[in-house]
Amino acid sequence: MTTRSAEHETGFAAHAEHTPPVRPAEPLVRFEAVSKAFSSGIAVDKLSLDIFEGEFFALLGPSGCGKTTLLRMLAGLEGPDSGRILLDGKDLAGAPPHRRPINMMFQSYALFPHLNVENNVAFGLKQDGLSRREIAARVARMLSLVRLEGYERRRPHQLSGGERQRVALARSLVKRPRVLLLDEPLAALDKKLRNETQFELMNLQQQLGLTFIIVTHDQQEAMTMADRIGVMSEGRLMQVGAPAEIYERPNSRWIAEFIGDVNLIEGQVLATDPDGLMIATGSAGPLRAVSPSDCKSGDTVWVALRPEKVRLSCERPAASEANWVTGKVCNIAYLGEHLAYKVRLEAGFTMKATLPNATRVAEQRIRSDDRVWLSWSEDAAVVLTR
Amino acid sequence: MKSVLPGARIGGARVVVLIPYLWLVFLFLIPFLIVVKISLSQTAIAQPPYTPVLDLGGGWQGLKTFAAALSLDNYSLIASDSLYLVSYARSIQIAAVSTVLLLLLGFPLAYGMARAPRRWQPALFMLVALPFWTSFLIRIYAWINILQRDGLLNQLLIMLRMVDEPPAWLASDTAVYIGMVYSYLPFMVLPLYASLEKMDESLIEAAADLGCPRWKAFWLVTLPLSLPGVIAGVLLCFIPIVGEFVIPDLLGSSQSMMIGQTLWTEFFLNKDWPVASSIAIVLLAVLLTPILFYQRMQTRDLSERA
Numbered sequence: 001m002t003t004r005s006a007e008h009e010t011g012f013a014a015h016a017e018h019t020p021p022v023r024p025a026e027p028l029v030r031f032e033a034v035s036k037a038f039s040s041g042i043a044v045d046k047l048s049l050d051i052f053e054g055e056f057f058a059l060l061g062p063s064g065c066g067k068t069t070l071l072r073m074l075a076g077l078e079g080p081d082s083g084r085i086l087l088d089g090k091d092l093a094g095a096p097p098h099r100r101p102i103n104m105m106f107q108s109y110a111l112f113p114h115l116n117v118e119n120n121v122a123f124g125l126k127q128d129g130l131s132r133r134e135i136a137a138r139v140a141r142m143l144s145l146v147r148l149e150g151y152e153r154r155r156p157h158q159l160s161g162g163e164r165q166r167v168a169l170a171r172s173l174v175k176r177p178r179v180l181l182l183d184e185p186l187a188a189l190d191k192k193l194r195n196e197t198q199f200e201l202m203n204l205q206q207q208l209g210l211t212f213i214i215v216t217h218d219q220q221e222a223m224t225m226a227d228r229i230g231v232m233s234e235g236r237l238m239q240v241g242a243p244a245e246i247y248e249r250p251n252s253r254w255i256a257e258f259i260g261d262v263n264l265i266e267g268q269v270l271a272t273d274p275d276g277l278m279i280a281t282g283s284a285g286p287l288r289a290v291s292p293s294d295c296k297s298g299d300t301v302w303v304a305l306r307p308e309k310v311r312l313s314c315e316r317p318a319a320s321e322a323n324w325v326t327g328k329v330c331n332i333a334y335l336g337e338h339l340a341y342k343v344r345l346e347a348g349f350t351m352k353a354t355l356p357n358a359t360r361v362a363e364q365r366i367r368s369d370d371r372v373w374l375s376w377s378e379d380a381a382v383v384l385t386r
Numbered sequence: 387m388k389s390v391l392p393g394a395r396i397g398g399a400r401v402v403v404l405i406p407y408l409w410l411v412f413l414f415l416i417p418f419l420i421v422v423k424i425s426l427s428q429t430a431i432a433q434p435p436y437t438p439v440l441d442l443g444g445g446w447q448g449l450k451t452f453a454a455a456l457s458l459d460n461y462s463l464i465a466s467d468s469l470y471l472v473s474y475a476r477s478i479q480i481a482a483v484s485t486v487l488l489l490l491l492g493f494p495l496a497y498g499m500a501r502a503p504r505r506w507q508p509a510l511f512m513l514v515a516l517p518f519w520t521s522f523l524i525r526i527y528a529w530i531n532i533l534q535r536d537g538l539l540n541q542l543l544i545m546l547r548m549v550d551e552p553p554a555w556l557a558s559d560t561a562v563y564i565g566m567v568y569s570y571l572p573f574m575v576l577p578l579y580a581s582l583e584k585m586d587e588s589l590i591e592a593a594a595d596l597g598c599p600r601w602k603a604f605w606l607v608t609l610p611l612s613l614p615g616v617i618a619g620v621l622l623c624f625i626p627i628v629g630e631f632v633i634p635d636l637l638g639s640s641q642s643m644m645i646g647q648t649l650w651t652e653f654f655l656n657k658d659w660p661v662a663s664s665i666a667i668v669l670l671a672v673l674l675t676p677i678l679f680y681q682r683m684q685t686r687d688l689s690e691r692a
Contacts, residue, residue, distance in 0.1 A: 077591050097594040110592035114610045123606075124596035175596070 026089060028053040028211055029074065029179060034083035035235075036069055043069040045235035046083065051179075056205050056212045058226035060219060062258075066235040067215045068107075071181050074213070075104045087178065098127070103177040107184040109168035111156040117143070117167050118152040124175045142174045145204070162193050169201075173208065182214040186221060198224050219259055223247070231255055247306075252386050256304040263310075263351050264384075265303040269295055276378050279303060283349035288322045288378045295385060305381040310353040310374050312341060314365060322378035327351065329370050343372055425663035426456040436660050460664035470648065470665065474672065477645040480559070480634070481627035484566035485574075488623050489616065491567060492574035496615075497608075499575070500582035507583075514575050526565060526636050533561050533637070561637040566627055573626075574619040581615025582608070614683060621680040625673050645669055 027050035036044040043066040051057045059067040072078045074085060076097035085092045092100060103124070111120050118139055125135045143149055146166040156164055165185065172180055185201070186194045202225050205212045216222050222229050223243040230240045238258075239251045250256035253264055267281030272295065279287045279301060287303055295301065311317070317324045330350070331342035334357075341353045351374055366372060427436040438455035441448055464470045499510045517525060532538045533555040540552035555561050585608065593603035609616075631646035638644070643651070645665065653662035 075595055077595070096599070097591070098597045098599050102595075104592075104595045106588050106592055108586065108588050110586065110588040112589060112592075112607060114607075123593070123598070127597035127602075171596070 027051060027086075028055075028088065029213070030084075030086040030089075031070070031074075032084040032086065034070070034073065034080045034085060036066075036073060036078060036080050042066075042235050044073070044080070047235065047237055048083075049230060049237060049240065051211065051213060053211055054209060056202065056225055056227045057214070058222035058229045059213065059215045059232055060222040060229050061217065061232035063217055065232040067232050068183055070232075071104070071183055071213065071215050074179070075102055075181055076100050077104075101175075101178040102181060103172040103175055103179075104181040104183065105168050105172040105185050107187060109156075109164050109188075111164060111167055111171070113156050116153050116155050117148060117159070120156070120167055121171045121174050124171065128175070138174055142170045145173075145207075146170045161188055162197070165189060165197070169204075173204070173210075176208070177210070179211045179213060182212060184215055184217070186216075186218075194221070201225060223259075231258060233258075249382060250304060250384065253302050253304070253384055256302075256382070256384060261307050261352060261354075263303075263305040263307065263349075265305070265349060267301060267303060269297050269299045269301055272297060277383070279383070281347075281349075283347050284325050284345055284351070285347055287381070289381045289383045290379045295383065299385065302384045303381045304384050305351075305376060307340065307352040307354040308338075309380040310351065310376050312343075312353045312355055312366065313373050313375070314370065315373065317373050317375040321375045323381075324373055324375035325349075325351065326371065326373045329366060329368050329372055332366070332368060341366070341372075343374060421663045421666055423456075424659050425460055425667050426458065427660045428455075428457070428459065429658045429660050434659070435657050460660050461668070463661060464664055464668060470645075473643055473645045473648040474668070476642055477628045477630075478672070480562060480566070480644060481624050481630075484563055484570065484627050485620055485624045487563060487567050488570055488574040489620060492571060492578055492619060493616075495571075496575045496578035496582055499579050500585070511579070514572050514579075517572065522569065523632065525569070526632055529561070529565055529568065529637060530556065533564070556637060557639040559638070562634050565633040565637045566630065569633060570623045570627060573622040577618035577622060578612060578615040581612045581618075585611050617683050618680070621676050621683075625676055625680075628673060629669060 029049075029051040031047055031049040033046045033048055034044055035042070035046050045066075047066075047070065059070060061067045069078060073080050074092075076092065076095060076099075079093075087100070087102070112123065115123065121139045121142055122135050125138060130138075140149075143152065146169055148163065148166055148170065151159070151163065151167075156167070159167065165188065169185070172182075182201075186197055189197060198221060201212070201214075214222070214225065226243060228240060228242055229246055231238045231246060233254060239246055239255045241249075246255065247259055250259065250262075256262045256264065265281045265284050265287070267279040267284075267287065270278040270280045270286065276288055276290045277295060279289060281287055281303065284303075289303055316326075325345050325347075327343045327345035329341055330344045333340040336357065338354050338356050341355070343351045343353060345351060353374055423440070424436055427438060429435060430437045438452045440452050444451070495514075499507060499514070502510055530537075534540075535552050535554060535556075537555075539555060540549070543549045544552060555564075589607050589611070590600075590603050593607050594600065598606060629646050630644060631650055634644045635647055635650070649662050649665045649669075652658045652665060
């Protein structure tokens with residue numbers, strides 16, 4: 001199942017509808033060659049990144065890739081070994097966490113167990129020495145925003161997981177931070193609640209016009225909510241871009257394989273021309289694809305092809321088709337909303353292809369061991385050089 | 387068959403529950419009632435050294451004369467003779483000061499232990515508990531050696547040229563406080579450590595993140611969350627220190643006695659069992675409030691965790 005298709009089928013493609021914010025010239029948050037090592041190894045490695053006002057930015061990566069460390073450095077809970085972190089153009093070095101106009105929602109929620117909901121949310125405002133009336137008014141407004149009216153007197157241990165999550169969110173939002181950091185905010189929720197909460201978070205961010213930076217290991221979550229995603233691995237940013245950009249134009253095999261499902265076919269560039277290039281692949285025959293900018297004859301490249309961009313048919317495609325290969329179906333997985341096929345090509349490659357489940361399964365014409373043709377246009381695949 | 391099995395199981399459960407109750411009845415309630423009875427008797431040169439003695443052979447009439455002979459004279463003696471009142475007051479004062487000192491010393495110690503790297507914590511825990519491996523009496527005798535005029539402490543002070551004349555430490559309140567703090571420190575540190583150790587470090591981070599400086603986060607988060615540990619530690623020290631006998635007897639002055647010493651004197655020197663018993667009963671009444679408070683805290687802690 002690919003992330004894109006999942007979004008369309010479950011209707012979670014809201015970010016495609018709202019227009020991305022107009023990007024100001026100056027970034028709100030800037031990481032400049034930031035490094036951080038722990039005794040266990042390097043967590044963040046000379047990382048540079050700009051995040052702009054009003055953005056919903058997601059740091060996505062496998063666990064241990066340094067994304068939480070990056071977030072904690074911005075909050076001031078860890079100090080970078082080298083490099084600078086700037087907020088509004090000002091270096092944050094030396095500013096302790098309590099002086100930063102940044103709030104964080106912790107993965108564990110870190111609610112104060114000895115305080116009730118109201119006092120948990122009011123905690124940050126009390127530190128600012130606001131009047132009692134203003135604190136009460138802002139807490140009440142925030143609790144209604146996260147739909148927790150009537151829960152003021154409850155203690156954290158009397159709340160459900162979802163309610164606790166909303167208290168944590170209210171507590172970190174009530175100070176109207178310049179940046180809200182969310183460390184795996186939905187990880188502790190069950191799947192249904194997680195999907196609902198994704199929408200709520202996006203609405204809140206739009207409504208309040210704040211900058212959100214979220215850390216997640218869940219690519220669907222990142223794709224659904226974020227305006228831009230930074231994909232991290234081993235302390236480095238592998239690619240930064242809008243969800244569609246990262247999915248459609250991955251810059252490396254690592255990204256192509258990390259985000260969604262992909263067929264990766266290794267080959268050598270045979271010839272280049274203005275329209276594209278010919279690639280000789282040992283396992284799938286010669287292929288045609290649109291050329292990446294830095295590619296010349298003889299280079300080793302990888303053709304990355306998403307399974308849902310492959311057409312599957314029982315008949316030989318028309319000669320006008322840019323690419324086609326043939327093989328035998330060796331595996332069909334019925335996934336409800338779509339069907340995933342594995343086709344063993346004559347040259348040896350096993351190609352993945354998915355088809356939407358448009359007809360009833362009994363009427364599916366393609367069966368195991370059938371001979372099929374796979375075809376795709378020349379701009380369906382991406383040629384990767386690393 | 388059907389009805390026998392569950393019935394048998396309930397019977398077994400009852401026996402298990404009965405054992406602690408039997409223990410309490412035979413080793414606490416009955417001895418306590420005996421002490422209450424003696425406290426209402428008069429001293430006598432006899433064996434046992436008090437009257438009346440309950441003689442069940444006398445029947446109903448005997449029981450009546452026995453009850454008529456009981457009186458509250460010992461309690462009025464305790465209330466009227468300032469010796470006892472001063473002794474009680476002094477015990478409570480020493481216990482209160484010792485407990486405050488223990489808290490001031492024990493809290494940073496427990497906090498340091500709880501914040502130490504995980505792999506050190508068993509070793510640190512062991513260091514706090516280690517004195518229990520030596521007899522309490524021997525450890526107090528060791529303090530006599532340390533505190534006496536030519537003892538280790540004075541040798542050290544003279545070596546460091548901090549004093550010219552060796553001061554007399556023994557037979558003073560200072561020595562009593564040193565002994566109390568030394569002996570009861572584990573009872574303060576261990577409950578504090580237990581409550582601080584299970585505290586989530588991210589709560590302090592959250593407080594800092596919400597604009598609270600570290601010292602303030604200690605007051606607003608760490609301290610309130612360690613309060614059950616503080617209360618447990620305070621009561622575990624205060625209650626036994628009030629009745630402490632060995633430490634003031636070996637390290638303190640004979641001029642001013644704690645209530646435990648007064649009781650000992652009445653019992654062993656004056657052979658006045660009734661007065662000694664009434665002192666014990668009054669001491670129990672004095673300590674009943676903190677004991678009940680401690681019990682309530684424990685039950686509340688348990689029910690909140692469940």
